[in-house]
Amino acid sequence: MVLRLPDIVHEMYDKDRDWQIVMAWAWWFCSESNIFEGSSAKLLNLMAQEVNLVPKEDYYHNPFKAANQKQEQEKEYTKTKPILKSKKKKERRKGPRLSGPSHTEL
Template sequence: MQSSKVLILLLNAIHLVIASHAGDQVVDQSYGQQESDKHIIGSKEEFRILLKQKRSQQLAAIKTLNSFGRYEQKYTMVDNIFSKLFEVQQNAKQTIENSSYVLGLDLPTDGHQLESLSQIIENCAFFGDIVLRLPDISHRVLTTHHEYQVLYRWCISFAIASDLCDKNTLKMFDLLAQELSLEPKDDSYVNPYKKSNKAKSRLNSDIPIERTNGDNNNKKSAKRIQKVTKRGPRLSKSKTEL
């Protein structure tokens, strides 16, 4: 029974990775599901609203994953999710790089390009939330898959510069950059989900990762995001700085 629940959760998580909220959504037939959504998003604001909804679904899946007691089960699931996620991200990246889409400007009108754009940002957010909420397992997986690093650096930079993320998602990316040591950690940065920090804190798994210095840290976060946005990702390069 437990193994069946694990399989269902894994398939649902992979479905979240493959199916974007934009363009034609097609799920691998090998998973027994296929759906089509012909609605094309017309504005950045609509994109941000749908991104919030998708992140809510993703966070629910992560919460369920985190409820499993066995460490190795969690590890196997995160490893499988990351594998599919980065496969989808690589394909979406190639589509966007070969398109006429200009980062930060109007949304593409082509459904396939819009779907790829959505996948990049949604999956980057999914990746970030998994890393922040399952940091020990995520770091272990990433340590064994060095090939992911160039792609997740590119995706984070792309998402921040896209002008398609709401404030909470941008804040998450800022925290993610610190967790992955892509940016120096603020003195007040603490991830309560890390095993080494749980013994020092009474925070439970539903409490968000955040800083404790209020406005000062919000200003630092805004400056960091602004700095990244000004530099912007280089879509024609294989490496992008965050």
């Protein structure tokens, strides 16, 4: 939940000292026990960076934060921004035209 809903979690987590203590202990226990391997260990590390249990690395970026989502949307819009072409007016042909009932008899 910390990684997927960071804005909602931070509203509650940052205010509640008990949650911070429990989260720090749980992260320490999981890290020291080496239960998590591979991608699970990576997610545990990212969670710790999100809640500032460990220093954030230079490349850390949570795409689920509202501020980051707006930046991503703006980047995506500029990449796929439609190029507006000016519409050319159709030129009317000059000269004799077929009109009236004789037009259908041909």
